[in-house]
Amino acid sequence: MRAFKCALRVMRAHLIFPIVYIIGLSFMGIFMAMSFNFGQADEQFQPERGDFAVVDRDTSAVSAGISEALSAKGGRIEVADDRQAFQDAVAKGSVDYLLVVPEGYGDAFTTAAREGAEPPSLDVVFSYYSAEGAYLDEAVGSYLSAVRTIAAAHPEATLNKVANDALEAIGHTAHTTILETGSSMTEVDRFLFYLQWSTYTLFAGITVCIGVLTAAMGRTDVRRRSLISPLSFVSYNVQLGLACLTITVFAWLWSFGIGAATFPQAVASMTISGIIWCALSMFGFCLIPLAVGFLLGQFGASITMSNAIGNICGMVVSFLGGAWMPLDLMSPTVLHVAQCMPGYWYNKACDLAAHLSGTPTLDAIVPILQSVGVLLLFTAVLLVIALLVARLRTRTSTAGGNAAAQTVIS
Numbered sequence: 001m002r003a004f005k006c007a008l009r010v011m012r013a014h015l016i017f018p019i020v021y022i023i024g025l026s027f028m029g030i031f032m033a034m035s036f037n038f039g040q041a042d043e044q045f046q047p048e049r050g051d052f053a054v055v056d057r058d059t060s061a062v063s064a065g066i067s068e069a070l071s072a073k074g075g076r077i078e079v080a081d082d083r084q085a086f087q088d089a090v091a092k093g094s095v096d097y098l099l100v101v102p103e104g105y106g107d108a109f110t111t112a113a114r115e116g117a118e119p120p121s122l123d124v125v126f127s128y129y130s131a132e133g134a135y136l137d138e139a140v141g142s143y144l145s146a147v148r149t150i151a152a153a154h155p156e157a158t159l160n161k162v163a164n165d166a167l168e169a170i171g172h173t174a175h176t177t178i179l180e181t182g183s184s185m186t187e188v189d190r191f192l193f194y195l196q197w198s199t200y201t202l203f204a205g206i207t208v209c210i211g212v213l214t215a216a217m218g219r220t221d222v223r224r225r226s227l228i229s230p231l232s233f234v235s236y237n238v239q240l241g242l243a244c245l246t247i248t249v250f251a252w253l254w255s256f257g258i259g260a261a262t263f264p265q266a267v268a269s270m271t272i273s274g275i276i277w278c279a280l281s282m283f284g285f286c287l288i289p290l291a292v293g294f295l296l297g298q299f300g301a302s303i304t305m306s307n308a309i310g311n312i313c314g315m316v317v318s319f320l321g322g323a324w325m326p327l328d329l330m331s332p333t334v335l336h337v338a339q340c341m342p343g344y345w346y347n348k349a350c351d352l353a354a355h356l357s358g359t360p361t362l363d364a365i366v367p368i369l370q371s372v373g374v375l376l377l378f379t380a381v382l383l384v385i386a387l388l389v390a391r392l393r394t395r396t397s398t399a400g401g402n403a404a405a406q407t408v409i410s
Contacts (some may be wrong), residue, residue: 003217003236007243011215017212021205021310022251029201030262033194050096050132053079053089060106062147062165066099068167069143074136090125097136098125106159109144112124113151119144142170188354191266194259195278195350196323199343200286206251206289207296210244211306214297237390241294248290252283277353277368284375285346289314291382298389317343342378345371371404 011018017362052074070076079089079098089095100123100329113117122140126133141297146166150157157165217240244309256279260267266273292313296306318324321343339345348369 001239003239004243007213007217007240008246011209011213011243011247014209014212017209018205018247018251021208022201022254025201026198026203026255026258027142029194029197030199030258033190034262048132048135050074050136051077051094052096052097052099052136053077054079055079055086055098055100056408057081058101058105061160062106062109063101065147065163065167066101066140066143069139069170070097070099070136072171073139074132086125089268093407094117096126097134099123099140106163109147110151110159110162111146114155117150119148139170143167146170186269187263187266188269191259191263191270192350192354194263195256195282195354196321196347196369197318198255198259198282199323200314200318200323202251202255202282202286202381203289203292203317203343204310206248206286207293207310207313208306209247209251210290210293211296211301211310212303213244213247214240214294215301215303215306219299237387244290244294248286252279252286270354271356271358272358274353274356277356277365278350281346281353281368281372281375284343284349284372284379287379288342288375288382291379291386295386298386315343320344323345323347342375345374349375 050073052070054063054070054076056063056067067076074096077089077095079085079095085099086100090098102120102123102378105120105122108120111117124137124140126137143166146169147162150165150169151162154162168298260275271277289310293306293310296309301309320341322338323343327338327344349368352364352368352371
């Protein structure tokens with residue numbers, strides 16, 4: 001078992017890859033699954049509120065109305081009328097929205113509205129990534145729009161009358177009602193989402209790790225030493241395959257185990273047969289990136305190429321498998337393409353297994369077996385191609401096979 005031990009030592013030298021891809025990405029899937037709220041919605045809608053500051057240099061009815069309109073949407077923070085104070089308030093995040101009303105703004109605004117001229121501008125500061133700041137700015141815009149409309153429609157109205165009517169106009173709010181969809185999410189759905197999201201973790205992680213291992217073991221000097229050693233071709237590939245299988249089993253046990261440990265309520269509510277079939281479905285899927293990584297190694301793919309192919313193929317398989325977006329939202333053409341991908345059959349098997357109830361009947365198990373069978377078929381085809389490439393490569397000059405001997409003799 002020298003080749004097997006050597007392969008594990010090679011993987012230990014590249015330990016960063018299983019740590020990042022298998023362990024790290026599995027935690028990302030856990031955090032994403034835990035971020036979903038599966039509880040019931042609140043009976044009353046509560047909009048978000050932000051913190052704002054208004055520096056009123058005008059002290060008119062219009063500027064007072066601006067402050068009142070903002071107070072209905074957030075909490076006011078006092079900021080000194082000083083440039084340094086402005087900068088500190090915005091930079092330190094103490095306010096989401098800072099507004100400076102210049103002197104004479106109210107009279108100038110209403111005059112411009114009645115004459116159809118361009119209104120004067122306000123000095124506004126809020127962060128481009130602050131949703132609360134943009135929300136408060138919309139409140140100011142709604143109020144000033146109402147002031148402009150009322151001032152133009154009633155030229156004889158006083159400034160106080162215009163400001164009060166504008167506040168009354170924007171004070172009307174729409175009534176909101178929460179509608180229950182009828183299909184409530186459960187802890188099993190949370191666990192199922194983690195299993196489905198793991199398609200990217202497993203495909204990218206196992207492909208990269210196996211690709212790195214087989215690429216290192218398939219270097220020209222290593223292959224030549226293997227060819228002149230008493231180790232047979234079959235024994236060498238069996239030991240290399242066992243090393244690849246060991247990495248795959250680790251990824252499978254880790255991914256499924258940490259998911260089951262994180263969502264114990266989901267596991268407790270599932271049947272024993274459902275848990276077993278979910279685990280077997282994940283293992284069947286893990287064999288596919290094993291075959292892909294082994295194939296990449298036989299082609300002599302570099303570490304960079306293995307990383308690129310593992311990530312790109314992992315994202316494609318995950319997306320078309322419905323892990324990132326429900327397949328119901330996709331077009332029929334995309335759905336037909338998805339059915340040609342292993343992620344579709346893995347997610348289908350997990351979904352069927354997770355919702356098994358009581359003692360499963362043959363009719364309930366057969367669809368799961370069919371999905372797992374498709375995964376094994378993917379694996380078998382890829383492994384046959386990989387072994388064929390490996391056999392042909394031993395006869396090339398770069399691998400030190402018969403072609404290399406002919407080159408030396410000639």
